[in-house]
Amino acid sequence: MTVRVVLADDQPLVRAALEMVIAETSDLEVVGEAANGAEAVRLTEELHADVVVMDIRMPGMDGIEATRLVTAGPGDARVVVLTTFDDDDYVYAALRAGASGFLVKDMALDDILAAIRVVAAGDALIAPSVTRRLIAEFAEFAGRREPASGASASSAARIGGITDREREILTLVGRGLSNTEIAAELVISMATVKTYVTRLLSKLGARDRVQLVILAYETGLVTLPS
Secondary structure (H helix, E strand, O other): OOOEEEOOOOOHHHHHHHHHHOOOOOOEEEEEEEOOOOHHHHHHHHHOOOEEEEEEOOOOOOOOHHHHHHOOOOOOEEEEEEEOOOOOHHHHHHHHOOOOEEEEEOOHHHHHHHHHHHHHHOOOOEEOOOOHHHHHHHHHHHOOOOOOOHHHHHHHHHHHHHHHHHHHHHHHOOOOOOOHHHHHHHHHOOOHHHHHHHHHHHHOOOOOOOHHHHHHHHHOOOEEEO
């Protein structure tokens, strides 16, 4: 099945470069291009897009608000944020808005194509070069929030029904470990780790691994080192 992609970026050259490389694939198709968030939301719904490659800074409606509207919309479209990673707070906001992936604009185009496929398949992906930094910076950002916030209380209630082992897995996911690293840490098989992660996604109503990371920090399972 062909993955239907909407490109949302206010720089025509960026859209043109992505459209050119996507056109050479057999499993991806650009069905629309948007120069701002409002256009991205409209095209995603009208064209039944599967994935939106979303810039953050755009005129009018920015990529964060557009991501929130796309992921809350009637379809199943998923969002990959494309960023220069200069403004971390924008990235955190996009996480909460429901983005499933974060890519850096200087990544190889083939890597961006691979990321679109991963997200379309229902997984989450963060550019390897920024994964650990993103998690560390997110923790610092989360630490500046009021500890008794409604979001924190709600998150704590959500993890109340998970088992001790699931809590352990969630903590390691929150620390940024891959499934392979979790398997090595706990001396269990990769298949077992995948089963636990899938179960956590279902029990916690999380869209993907990124949202599990957010929950781990909001509930205090993972904190900043002192």
